[in-house]
Amino acid sequence: MILINGQAQDHIAVADRGLHYGDGLFETIAVYGGLPRLWERHWRRLSTGCRRLGIAQPDPEILWEEASHVCSGVDRGVLKIILTRGAGGRGYRPPQTGQATRIMATYPWPAYPEANWRQGVEVRICTTRLGRNSALAGMKHLNRLEQVLARSEWEAPHIAEGLMCDDDDHVIAGTMSNLFIVTAKGLLTPVLTACGVAGVMRSVILELAAELDITWQETQLRLEDLHCADEVFLTNALIGIWPVRCIEQRDYSVGSLTGLLGGRLQALLGAISE
Amino acid sequence: MILINGQAQDHIAVADRGLHYGDGLFETIAVYGGLPRLWERHWRRLSTGCRRLGIAQPDPEILWEEASHVCSGVDRGVLKIILTRGAGGRGYRPPQTGQATRIMATYPWPAYPEANWRQGVEVRICTTRLGRNSALAGMKHLNRLEQVLARSEWEAPHIAEGLMCDDDDHVIAGTMSNLFIVTAKGLLTPVLTACGVAGVMRSVILELAAELDITWQETQLRLEDLHCADEVFLTNALIGIWPVRCIEQRDYSVGSLTGLLGGRLQALLGAISE
Secondary structure, eight states, X not given: OXXXXXXXXXXXXXXXXXXXHOOEEEEEEEEETTEETTHHHHHHHHHHHHHHHTOOOOOHHHHHHHHHHHHTTOSEEXXXXXXXXXXXOSSSSOOTTOOOEEEXXXXXXXXXOTHHHHTOEEEEEOSSOBOOOTTTTBOOBSOOHHHHHHHTTOOOTTEEEXXXXXXXXXXXXXXXXXXXXXXXXXXXXXXXXXXXXXXXXXXXXXXXXXXXXXXXXXXXXOHXXXXXXXXXXXXXXXXXXXXXXXXXXXXXXOOHHHHHHHHHHHHHHHHHHO | OEEETTEEOSEEETTBHHXXXXXXXXEEEEEETTEEXXXXXXXXXXXXXXXXXXXXXXXXXXHHHHHHHHHTTOSEEEEEEEEEOOBOOSSSSOOTTOOOEEEEEEEEXXXXXXXXXXXXXXXXXXXXXXXXXXXXXXOOBSOOHHHHHHHTTOOOTTEEEEEEEBTXXXXXXXXXXXXXEEETTEEEEEOOSSSSBOOXXXXXXXXXXXXXXXXXXXXXXXHHHHHHOSEXXXXXXXXXXXXXXXXXXXXXXXXXXXXXXXXHHHHHHHHHHO
């Protein structure tokens, strides 16, 4: 089901700036029992993105109503929200009195193998890089060609994700996930001030780590750090945590910290879904 | 008038990857006497972009037919072509058998003051930077949030354009134009291997310079180079050449090389329009 500004429709105006410039934001949200999961956090990120891009913030109550409407009856699925700056003339300059476009669409739950959670996933290193731009870093905006090109690099179904580096050889994230490693220094995850998306699940994991008194740090990581890591895992709003069992030539076992966080996360999300 | 895949329509499917990821390309083309100007060059850039992004190339004859159809009767205007990877499911991975979406729309000629050509324009330096990514550099793709943010930095109508630097303080381009400067070394324009759009008008100017035996070079430029330049001008497919008369505190006079190239360009474009 698709709603555009509250109306059941599946086409948007060609004049929309989302199409012309990727001038907007999106959220990918897990749906359980007819409800979008971790709604508050998704809303907060969307709202922060609006402020940073200067897009008119939608009314949170209207957004919630529309989201619950399209999710009702969806036992397990995905809600994608796209919020654009709305229609505009030709030219980069945003119109003075813009009306954001709200798009809500539900999708079936992706057919990820159960083994991804239990045995972990195989991951590759992408050659496509992430450009550095602090004005865009952290946001889930609609300029995603880098991820599209990175995800085009492989076909093999046994490879679940690809990691992307920036131009300075810092590892930043997977094409669709955030990265965590466990080393003697504790739990580490790439700092996202120059590129990458600050994932909703990433923030949940960092809070769980704090609650569990696990030392954690946002820091700059390189491929050598991954090579030396004891545990590696990926997160996003749909998958929660996937342990990594292999990055190209290097194998990892599903570690105890990954297991601990995974268990806590499951308890937390279970509680939310109940 | 708007054509989508040859049909008169003004809405596209929400599922289009142009909207979801900015997964596509565009061209902005001057229309004179019912015909798109410099068509071959625009087609060449679009076609190169398709190859680089792995988007199915449209049939050039169909594209030309559709373009001439929407331009017919437009004495002076703008044709915008958007070409996306087409519809696709959720997720970055491009579908195996994608059908590109062709969008053609005409717009009125922008109301630029005549003085922009004769007396030159005032230009500012934007604080929004351009991210560096060689995989995307040069293409006129749909990921344009950097330009949108840069163009949002000023309202003053007397400022015609803003220049953008990359993260390493190289000046790359205007938000909607390419940059040229004239120094003792000849005609210089920023190298576009890390970011920026390789403008159609930029390539025309470089060819005219070669014909006129003007020494020219693609090189890395910094703001100091602009400060020391004798002449500065901007180019794009609509404006041709705009001399720059002022960049923030520094004034320039419309120089002889700018005048020479402007004259030749006018002769060339006049010949094309006839």
